Amino acid sequence: MTMPRTVLITGATGTVSTALMHALQGADVRLRALVRDESTAAGPRAYGAEVVVGDLDDARSLPAAFAGVQDVWLLTPNGPRAPEHNMNAVWAARQAGAERIVRLSVVGAAHDAPNRSGRLHALSDRETEQSGLRWTILRPHWFMQNLLNEAGDIAAGDTFSLNLASARIGMIDARDIAECAARVLLDTPDHHHGRTYTLTGPRAVTFDEVAERMSRALGRPITYVPVDDEAKRNTLLGYGVPAWIVDMLEEYARAYAAGWSNNLTTETAAELLGRPPRDIGDFARDHAAAFRSG
Incomplete structure (x- = not known):
């Protein structure tokens, strides 16, 4: 009998990560949620997650959170230091022996994107691709x-x-983004390795x-x-x-x-969900x- 995989949820109090924990309820995984403040722990605990306090802004706070984790759902908040936060998470995942990162990026992430968010996400996407871990990148369009x-x-x-x-705009419901992420996380690490999925409605x-x-x-x-x-x-x-x-x-x-x-628009969300978004x-x-x- 195989042990359930442990999935670390970053950005655990946000819209997509909350929907992801909902989507993973009842699945054969152990949920661990990273929160910056113990006062926000009730939400993730309601989904059965073990809650650990740490901050992607503080690399020293991360080893305990990543210990024993196989899969990392990596969501960094928008801000000028987003690549540093991604770097801290990727490094902690490597040091902990994690197998896979599923990363939330943005539509059109590229070094020449006409917006700073797209350019910053491109840096983190490339780092994730070069991490030595299994990886999948989700690039959703504008959130409904x-x-x-x-x-x-x-x-x-x-x-x-x-x-x-x-x-x-081919806008997409955040619940569908989360359910696509859940599909990837519940499949084997090799199944979606090396794939970048652009998700639209x-x-x-x-x-x-x-x-x-x-x-x-x-x-x-x-x-x-x-x-x-x-x-x-x-x-x-x-x-x-x-x-x-x-x-x-x-x-x-x-x-x-x-x-x-x-x-x-793409058909990718429908293919992952097995239904229209x-x-x-x-x-x-x-x-x-x-x-x-x-």
């Missing part, structure tokens, strides 16, 4: 869950404003189409109002979003608005309560 950031405006005024003009949609699907789900008209970069920038800074993140989001928005990665209509129905006032 980003729309939850607009929930307050939609609930209050039936409109949402983005600086994405008429971009047509079933079709590319404009934000006018998003508004129309949300209108159907909510039973009231929702309107998308395109705004310029400066207006969105001021809104985000007003909410206290760090300037580096605001700059990063603006670079993405400019690229998408100019046609970068527009109309990009969720459509924007599915997302809108499932999250309707978030967009209603009161």
